Amino acid sequence: IKELQLAMLENDVALEVAERICDDIRKEIRGKFVRKGKIEELIKHALRNAMLDAMKQDSMDIEGMVKKKDGPFTIIFLGFNGTGKSTTIAKFAHKFRKYNPILAAADTFRAASIEQIEIHGQRVGARVVKHGYGSDAAAVIFDAKKAALASGSKLVLADTAGRSHSNVNLMDELKKIVRVNSPDLKILVLDSITGNDIFDQCRLFNDAVGIDAIILTKADVYDKGGSALSAAHTLKKPILYLGVGQEYDDLKEFSPEEIVDSLLA
Ligand code: GDP
Numbered sequence: 271i272k273e274l275q276l277a278m279l280e281n282d283v284a285l286e287v288a289e290r291i292c293d294d295i296r297k298e299i300r301g302k303f304v305r306k307g308k309i310e311e312l313i314k315h316a317l318r319n320a321m322l323d324a325m326k327q328d329s330m331d332i333e334g335m336v337k338k339k340d341g342p343f344t345i346i347f348l349g350f351n352g353t354g355k356s357t358t359i360a361k362f363a364h365k366f367r368k369y370n371p372i373l374a375a376a377d378t379f380r381a382a383s384i385e386q387i388e389i390h391g392q393r394v395g396a397r398v399v400k401h402g403y404g405s406d407a408a409a410v411i412f413d414a415k416k417a418a419l420a421s422g423s424k425l426v427l428a429d430t431a432g433r434s435h436s437n438v439n440l441m442d443e444l445k446k447i448v449r450v451n452s453p454d455l456k457i458l459v460l461d462s463i464t465g466n467d468i469f470d471q472c473r474l475f476n477d478a479v480g481i482d483a484i485i486l487t488k489a490d491v492y493d494k495g496g497s498a499l500s501a502a503h504t505l506k507k508p509i510l511y512l513g514v515g516q517e518y519d520d521l522k523e524f525s526p527e528e529i530v531d532s533l534l535a
Pocket residue numbers: 349350351352353354355356357358432487488489490491512513514515516520
């Protein structure tokens with residue numbers, strides 16, 4: 271089991287998660303009668319089950335939820351800077367284009383972020399609602415919802431400023447965004463390359479506003495799978511998609527089996 275824990279760490283599973291999974295395996299096999307030579311098989315089987323268990327959360331039918339909602343369905347995308355929030359929003363807008371998504375440029379903090387989301391909006395044919403830099407992010411999303419209601423759009427996709435542990439003001443702003451707009455979903459966007467810090471990122475956002483689902487980006491450049499396991503195990507929420515490139519079609523359904531196979535390979 272020690273070897274397994276090391277192997278998980280080498281695949282960038284967060285330390286806390288690797289430890290907990292090993293504890294689960296110990297519990298599962300303790301007291302079991304095993305034939306000589308079959309121990310390794312038993313442990314591998316227990317590991318596979320523990321990993322699949324962690325990643326098999328109740329699936330989420332986004333399209334069904336959008337259709338069912340009376341009025342515009344609002345999704346807020348959260349995460350650290352550079353994880354791929356705005357690119358993922360554009361991919362989402364492209365995927366769900368038949369619902370005429372409106373993009374809310376609610377990262378009013380980082381220079382060029384509004385222009386960036388506008389360019390994405392033009393490219394995927396989605397309208398963008400924006401205010402100026404330094405303006406109230408909650409109000410931008412509020413206006414985007416109003417615009418969606420007026421135009422019959424069924425979907426509002428909101429960008430937000432990238433935040434980290436030290437941005438107390440930005441975390442307060444995030445709480446306000448959620449309080450004012452009661453979003454239908456809060457999706458945490460995580461970069462697959464993050465490694466051990468993914469555990470802290472999950473906790474930070476979940477403690478602040480509660481996370482409903484996860485998207486992992488850059489799985490095309492980094493496919494060890496450890497971050498998927500860490501994120502799902504920490505939050506116990508579904509991973510909806512993997513970002514697998516910089517094109518708007520590069521959003522892939524998440525498959526726990528695929529990740530487990532790559533982790534056990
Ligand atoms: P934000 O700061 O969170 O909004 O991040 P951006 O959306 O600006 O993305 C940061 C960088 O990551 C950009 O260069 C994106 O093109 C790139 N990126 C985002 N998602 C993916 C992905 O799934 N794969 C790859 N290879 N690059 C991505």
